[in-house]
Amino acid sequence: MTVDGLRRSPLGDLPETLGHGVRLREIPFLTQLNLRLAPGGGAAARVAEVLGAALPTEPNTVTDSGDLRLLWLGPDEWLIVGPDGAAPDTEGRIRTALPGEHACLVDVSANRTTLELSGPGARTVLEKGCALDLHPRAFTPGRCAQTLVSKVNVVLDQLDAEPRYRLLVRGSFARYLADWLLDAMSDTALIG
Amino acid sequence: MLLIACPWCGERDEVEFHYGGQAHVAYPSDPEALSDAEWAQYLFVRDNPKGPFAERWSHAAGCRRWFNVVRHTVTHEILAVHPAGRPKPVIA
Amino acid sequence: MSHELPEHPDWLWRTPDPKRAYDVVIVGAGGHGLATAYYLARDHGITDVAVLERGWLAGGNMARNTTIIRSNYLCDASAAIYEHALKLWETLPEELEYDFLFSQRGVLNLAHTLQDVREGIRRVHANRLGGIDAQWLDPDEVRAFCPIVNTSPEVRYPVLGATLQPRAGIAKHDHVAWALARKADAYGIDLIQGCEVTGFVRDGERVVGVETTRGRIGAGRVALAAAGHTSTLADLLGLRLPLQSHPLQALVSELLEPVHPTVVMSNHVHVYVSQAHKGELVMGAGIDSYNGYGQRGSFHQIEHQMAAALELFPIFARAHVLRTWGGIVDVTPDASPIIGSTPIENLYLNCGWGTGGFKATPASGRVYADTIATGTPHPLAAPFALERFTTGALIDEHGAAAVAH
Ligand SMILES: Cc1cc2nc3c(=O)[nH]c(=O)nc-3n(C[C@H](O)[C@H](O)[C@H](O)COP(=O)(O)OP(=O)(O)OC[C@H]3O[C@@H](n4cnc5c(N)ncnc54)[C@H](O)[C@@H]3O)c2cc1C
Ligand SMILES: [Zn+2]
Numbered sequence: 001m002t003v004d005g006l007r008r009s010p011l012g013d014l015p016e017t018l019g020h021g022v023r024l025r026e027i028p029f030l031t032q033l034n035l036r037l038a039p040g041g042g043a044a045a046r047v048a049e050v051l052g053a054a055l056p057t058e059p060n061t062v063t064d065s066g067d068l069r070l071l072w073l074g075p076d077e078w079l080i081v082g083p084d085g086a087a088p089d090t091e092g093r094i095r096t097a098l099p100g101e102h103a104c105l106v107d108v109s110a111n112r113t114t115l116e117l118s119g120p121g122a123r124t125v126l127e128k129g130c131a132l133d134l135h136p137r138a139f140t141p142g143r144c145a146q147t148l149v150s151k152v153n154v155v156l157d158q159l160d161a162e163p164r165y166r167l168l169v170r171g172s173f174a175r176y177l178a179d180w181l182l183d184a185m186s187d188t189a190l191i192g
Numbered sequence: 193m194l195l196i197a198c199p200w201c202g203e204r205d206e207v208e209f210h211y212g213g214q215a216h217v218a219y220p221s222d223p224e225a226l227s228d229a230e231w232a233q234y235l236f237v238r239d240n241p242k243g244p245f246a247e248r249w250s251h252a253a254g255c256r257r258w259f260n261v262v263r264h265t266v267t268h269e270i271l272a273v274h275p276a277g278r279p280k281p282v283i284a
Numbered sequence: 285m286s287h288e289l290p291e292h293p294d295w296l297w298r299t300p301d302p303k304r305a306y307d308v309v310i311v312g313a314g315g316h317g318l319a320t321a322y323y324l325a326r327d328h329g330i331t332d333v334a335v336l337e338r339g340w341l342a343g344g345n346m347a348r349n350t351t352i353i354r355s356n357y358l359c360d361a362s363a364a365i366y367e368h369a370l371k372l373w374e375t376l377p378e379e380l381e382y383d384f385l386f387s388q389r390g391v392l393n394l395a396h397t398l399q400d401v402r403e404g405i406r407r408v409h410a411n412r413l414g415g416i417d418a419q420w421l422d423p424d425e426v427r428a429f430c431p432i433v434n435t436s437p438e439v440r441y442p443v444l445g446a447t448l449q450p451r452a453g454i455a456k457h458d459h460v461a462w463a464l465a466r467k468a469d470a471y472g473i474d475l476i477q478g479c480e481v482t483g484f485v486r487d488g489e490r491v492v493g494v495e496t497t498r499g500r501i502g503a504g505r506v507a508l509a510a511a512g513h514t515s516t517l518a519d520l521l522g523l524r525l526p527l528q529s530h531p532l533q534a535l536v537s538e539l540l541e542p543v544h545p546t547v548v549m550s551n552h553v554h555v556y557v558s559q560a561h562k563g564e565l566v567m568g569a570g571i572d573s574y575n576g577y578g579q580r581g582s583f584h585q586i587e588h589q590m591a592a593a594l595e596l597f598p599i600f601a602r603a604h605v606l607r608t609w610g611g612i613v614d615v616t617p618d619a620s621p622i623i624g625s626t627p628i629e630n631l632y633l634n635c636g637w638g639t640g641g642f643k644a645t646p647a648s649g650r651v652y653a654d655t656i657a658t659g660t661p662h663p664l665a666a667p668f669a670l671e672r673f674t675t676g677a678l679i680d681e682h683g684a685a686a687v688a689h
Contacts, residue, residue: 057257074255075200076260131205145201146254150210153253193583207584209575213528232674236617238527240515242577266577267528 011172015058019185021121026177027114031082033091034170037103037120039076046097051090062157063142066134067100071144071157079155081168112155113174117181118164125184126156136161150180194267197258197273198251199249212248214238244271246280290383296462297341297469305502306334308656309494310509311481312519313337314346314633315457315642317509318464318475319649320656321355325471328657336496338480342461345511346642349613350534350568352454352547352556353643354391356418358407359679361667362620363414363418368664369647370451376646378405384456387562391452392421392430394596396441396552398450404447408428430546432599439554439595454566455557456546457642465526481510484579490629491521503627506660507632507656512577512612515636523678526634526673527614531573531581532639535589535608539563543599555592565603567593571639579609602607613638617673619682623652623665632656633670 003144009028016025029051037043037058053065056072063070067086071079081089087107117125123134129150133139144157154177155168169177194206219235220226239245243264250258262272262283272281308431310317324330337343353373355366376615377383395401404420411418423435425444435443465475477497483495484506508514515527527554527592544559569589572581586608594601616636620687621644623634634652637644651662661669672678 061201074257077255131207146203146256148253206582210597220353227672232526233524236673238526239317240525240528240575241519242516242529245575247574263574265575268578268622 003102008027010171011178012114014178015160017182019119019182021127022117022119022125023122023184024181024185025077025116026174026178027116027166029084030109030114031084031086031090031167032079032107032109033079033082033087033094033110034073034106034108035078035080035094035103036076036105037098037101038138041101043098043101043103047094050093050097060143061144062142069157073146073155078157079168081157081166110171114169115167115169115174115178115181116164117167118162120162121185122163125181128161128184129180130156132156149177152180194263194268194270196249196261198254198257198268199273199275200255200257201251204251204254208253209212210250212250212258215248217248219266231239244283248276290385290459293382293466296466297475300474300476300497302334302336302474302479302496302501303495304523305504306474307332307504309333309503309505310335312344312508312513313341313465313475313477314344314462314509314511315645315650316343316466316511316637316648317460318342318376318461318468319448319645320509320634320676321468321649322464322471322473323646323650323653324657325473327653330653331472333468334501335468335473335475335476335640336479336481336494336501337475338497340477340502341363341475342414342458345611345613346457346461346686348534348609348643349457349642350538350556351454351457351560352391352452352459352549352558352640352641353399353455353497354449355406355416355643356391356393356411356447356449356452356511356679358410358420359681361664361679362681363416364646365413365651365664365668366451367414367416367642368650369644372646372650373450373455376463380463380467382459384459384463386453386455386563388451388453389558390429390450391547391549392426392446393435393449393525394548394550394552395445396443396550398444400552401444404445404589408447416453417449417451418428419446419450421446426594430544430548431655432543432584432597433548434596434598437615441595443596444666447634452547454560456561460645464645473483478666481517482520484631486628490660491631503630504629505576505632507634507652509634509652511635511637511641512614514614514633518626521631523626523628523631525622526617527622528575529577529614530574530613531578531610532568532571532575532613533581533585533589533608533610534566534568535586536567536606537565537600537603538606542602542638544597548596550592550596553592553595555589555596557597564606565600571615577612579610579612582605593634596611606658615639618680620679621668622647623648624661624669625654625659626670 011026012105053063056063069081152173197203209234258276355370357363393402408418425437435616480497482495512529515525520664547558549556615638622636651665654662
């Protein structure tokens with residue numbers, strides 16, 4: 001049996017759920033690499049080269065490179081999110097940019113699972129438990145944030161204007177957050 | 193409810209933050225040289241003003257960075273926000 | 285509830301103008317200041333005393349607390365002083381000739397985790413060794429004692445047991461203050477409201493009086509009893525104290541039929557609930573993490589506390605929050621009070637009672653009065669001296685039991 005056969009995602013039994021103009025599903029096993037280094041230095045430049053995109057320096061923004069999303073987590077910290085299975089290759093490529101640098105790269109893929117909330121009603125659902133201003137004037141595709149949704153720490157990443165959001169959440173909180181989202185979605189008064 | 197402007201993330205709800213007490217309290221450079229009373233002052237005694245107070249906050253549920261805030265302890269008005277490591281701003 | 289509210293007495297106290305000087309000036313007419321005045325007169329015959337109050341009598345934390353009275357603390361020094369208070373409470377209504385509705389309906393401290401269970405059982409044993417009534421209840425016994433507590437295993441933090449102190453309970457805080465004030469006044473002590481202390485008069489290392497909004501008042505001894513404002517006063521003398529002032533909130537529901545027979549405290553889900561004599565549910569929670577003098581706290585504390593209350597008491601689901609308020613509590617690093625003398629001659633300190641000083645009111649006043657009158661610490665007060673932060677002999681009640689109020 002391969003390791004793949006033993007993997008369990010925290011929400012493995014969550015069916016894709018459609019609500020009133022909203023869709024919720026789990027995207028299990030995304031690659032997540034936590035990268036820390038000094039912004040604006042040689043290491044940052046070389047990482048940009050190997051990844052084909054610059055690490056964002058504007059707080060709470062995302063840059064894209066093919067399959068990868070580079071999320072700003074802090075002034076010297078990023079989360080590199082990619083598809084399942086991309087970790088070894090991505091990590092290997094980044095490491096070639098780091099020799100001799102004061103930097104830190106950790107595979108944290110098992111830390112969080114990902115919930116995808118999308119559809120015209122997605123923002124309304126999220127706003128029930130999130131204090132951020134998610135209106136397009138303030139929060140658009142290419143923005144991310146670490147914040148609380150119904151008291152749970154999430155990394156929120158807006159992928160497109162539909163809107164489609166990813167909520168990266170720690171495994172042990174995932175069930176609670178999914179239940180909370182399903183409950184919030186069940187409100188028929190949601191505007192479309 | 194406080195709205196605290198994280199120097200990195202901008203204004204966020206107070207529940208995202210962790211309080212760290214008085215800012216700009218330096219660890220004694222030579223702890224061995226302190227008397228017990230001086231050590232007690234360092235360890236246990238902090239300012240507790242009724243008015244502007246320079247204090248530390250961490251954006252715990254956000255970018256997890258520590259920074260400093262000058263907040264009025266009666267009105268809760270936030271008078272200044274500055275990154276950790278900078279000197280205390282002068283509040284008129 | 286079953287208890288009729290007592291008649292309001294027709295005479296409470298005089299409204300004297302301040303004299304030029306007093307033997308003892310007490311700063312703050314909360315419960316502790318008033319009790320100190322009363323015991324100075326009763327135990328020591330010292331009646332040339334003024335209690336100066338910046339606002340109105342007992343309008344600070346004394347008017348804002350949730351009136352829980354208990355003595356089941358873990359540390360010997362705390363258990364001793366709170367038990368002394370509990371014994372005084374038991375005879376005080378008669379002594380003060382004022383029925384302030386002291387009701388020994390018991391206090392439950394719920395345990396929701398293995399750690400809670402161990403802490404609770406340990407505290408029960410420690411209390412019994414110290415001669416304090418204490419029992420350990422299993423969940424069925426909790427339900428029998430207080431049927432409205434949700435003891436189902438289905439909740440997020442099931443009730444795994446509870447400590448019970450049967451002699452603990454509640455009292456009507458305003459009436460306690462008025463009862464003490466009336467007796468102090470009857471001894472000839474001046475209770476002076478609307479008189480804020482704004483400075484101190486010094487003669488070298490000694491304090492010899494206070495500056496107030498009603499002029500200078502000379503004092504043989506100055507006794508601070510200003511709760512959350514103590515460090516602000518001490519700052520005027522250059523005395524830095526290990527105190528931080530935080531908002532602490534409480535709230536009440538509308539008046540309900542009697543449903544809640546006791547006092548339930550849960551440190552883990554963080555709420556405590558009793559039902560006052562008139563019928564309102566009285567609930568409180570934790571302090572705001574940050575310092576504040578605004579006498580109001582943040583809304584998320586209330587929200588958190590309500591969520592906890594509903595989990596423990598599903599029966600309250602339709603009750604309404606009628607009113608919320610906050611007080612300013614003075615918290616020390618070890619969450620125990622400071623009682624005694626200071627490096628400044630003739631200046632005495634009684635502060636740091638934080639979230640839990642109402643229950644101590646009579647004992648606090650009594651040992652403080654004794655310390656002021658004799659110039660040496662009362663044995664029950666001695667462990668609470670300011671010096672403990674230098675010697676390291678902390679009374680780490682917070683670390684030991686982590687139970688507030
Ligand atoms: C919401 C809440 C719930 C609580 N619940 C409980 C509980 O269930 N059980 C319990 O045991 N304890 C409880 N406490 C704690 C308890 O209320 C306090 O520890 C206790 O009341 C403090 O002593 P006091 O009564 O003398 O304080 P206060 O009543 O605050 O008295 C201090 C007085 O000093 C006056 N003062 C301040 N500065 C000056 C000045 N410069 N000049 C003149 N006067 C001045 C103030 O106006 C005030 O009246 C609670 C407190 C709060 C806020
Ligand atoms: Zn931030």
